[in-house]
Amino acid sequence: MALRGERQGAAEHGHRVTAAIACHVARAGGTVDDLTRLLLHPDHEGGRHARHIAVRSGQARALDYIHRVWASASVAVSSTVALESRQHAHEVLAALRDRVETTPWPGERGRTALRVLRAHLTFAEIAGGPLHHASERQTAEEAGISRTTLRAVYETVLKPGGWLRRLKVGHGREGSTWYISDGSTGHHGIPAALSRSRTTQYPPDPALEEWHTPETDTGADIDSTVIARLMGHDAFAHQGLGSSALMILGALHARPSQTTGELIRSASVSRATAYRALRRLADHGLVHHHGETWTLAPRALEGFGTAPPHAVTDPSAQLALGWDAVAQQYGTLGVAAGRRARHAAERAAYRELLDRLAEHRSKAVVIVRNGRQVLVPPPRPDEIPPAWCAPGGRVLDPATGRPAPDWRVASDGRLILLTPADQRSYDELAAAHAEALSEWETAA
Known part of the structure; x- marks a missing residue:
């Protein structure tokens, strides 16, 4: 009889092999017929899990399982790209980056989704392909948002939109396994019921264009590299300049000298949001207004603002002297450091818990043999006294000092007890299996 945890691990391993x-x-x-014949063939080792389901639960249940696995595999294959070389992987990621930069991301949630997606794209570029590993804390730190916001964006935008797919949930010290794609397998845009821009009880005046209109859904063009470099800074936290300023900076860096109407389309922001973000950036001297067009200041991406030439300085404007100074002005300085410290404390507590679980000592087992009680130590190799071990995997009886005939040390170092049932031949084992199977089916 196998332990429940071991049976579950074997089932998960068998499912991964089948998939x-x-x-x-x-x-x-x-x-699917080819897959069925392959898995149910008695000589195919990879079909052991499917055949085990057939023996345990019946042929119909096994066929239903195979069809479900085939449906998932077909979706996965149709939405993934087989990488032929490292150069091909770089080309795929470059095309994906272009797709991200030319896709509209309207609304506050859409702009937050872009930050998260750009963080995953950075991880994918480091990994050398769309398949990469990342934990929630790692992604939240990279994107400069909280884990609560991160999970909301995963479930409402990126996963339904086909941009990200979690292949394996992280466990222990391993992060989750993700696959990043171009969003062609999901629906685009932000669900209306989930968009923060649509949470007011009554719609705003259409003349204010608070909601994104068709003009913001075309012509998107931003430099996501700029966004990836700046989004983790405190100046662009929720109470700071925000994601809308990030989009404006990314759009102006990709294509300088744009009018407000052009920025509405290229940065995927509403007219009101564009005016508000441009006003904030202009107050810090990060953008300059020349007639109808807007341009970046010479050192705007470094957080240093400059006054435009031949312009009257606004008394309320304060030129930026670095992103830290901007964050301090908005009261967001230290938000990223606090988030990293909190995540570090959570990681330390979690790893301590894993260490305690790994060192968990099970209770000793007492068996009766030949009329006397025998204490079997917990199943840990380092808890078997060295004096008990003899050459050839035998165990010395601590009372007599002679090898015990029925005790052995297993290959993993654990102490096992051999019984007459362990000495059966193959035919005897096959007969016992058939008898047990018959009893199982009769009871079912």
């Missing part, structure tokens, strides 16, 4: 085989058959142009 990998299904993906291979789908990529090779096979069908």
Whole structure:
């Protein structure tokens, strides 16, 4: 009899093997019938999990499981790209970056989704392909947002939109496994019921254009590299300049000298948001207004503002002297450091818990053998006294000092007890299996 945890681990391993085989058959142009014949063939080792389901729960249940695996594999294969080389991987990521930069991201939630997606794109570029690993804390620190906001964006924008797919949930010291794609398998845009810009009880005056209109849904063009470099700074926190200023900076860096109407389209912001963000940036001397067009100050991306030439300085304007000074003015200085410290404390507490679980000592087992009680130590290799170990995996009886005939040290160092049931031949084991299976089916 196997422990429940071991049975669950074996089932998960078998499912992963089955899913990998299904993906291979789908990529090779096979069908679900080909996969069924392959998995149910008695000589195919990879189909052990499917055949085990057939023996345990019946043929119909196994066929239903195979069809579900095939459906998931078909979706995965159709939405992924087989990378032929490192150069091909870089080309795929470059095309994905262009797709991200030319996709409209309207609304506050859309701009936050862009920050999260750009963080994952950075992780993918480091990993060398769309498949990468990232934890929630790591992504939140990179994007400069909280974990609560991160989860909301995952579930409402990026996953439904087909931009991100979590292949494996992180456990222990390993982060989650993600696959980043171009969003072609999901619906685009922000769900109306989930957009923060649509949470007011009554719609605003259409003349104010508070909501994004068709003019903001076309012509998006930003430099996501600029956004990735600045989004983790305190100056662009929620109570600071915000994501709208990030979009304006990214749009002006990609294409200088734009009018307000052009910025509405290229930065995917509403007219009111564009005016508000430009006003804040202009107060710090980070953008300059020349007639109808806006341009970046010479050192705007470094956080240093300059007064435009031949312009009357606004008494309320304070030229930026670095992003830290901007963050201090808005009261957001230290937000990122506090978030990293909190995450570090959470990681330390979690790792301490994992260490305690790894060192958990199970209770000793007492068995009765030949009329006397025998204490079997907990199943840990380092808890078996060295004096008990003899050459050849045998165990010395601590009372007599002679090898005990029924005790052995397993390959993993644990102490095991051999019984007459362990000495059965293959035919005897097969007969016992058939008898147990018959009893199981009769009871069911």
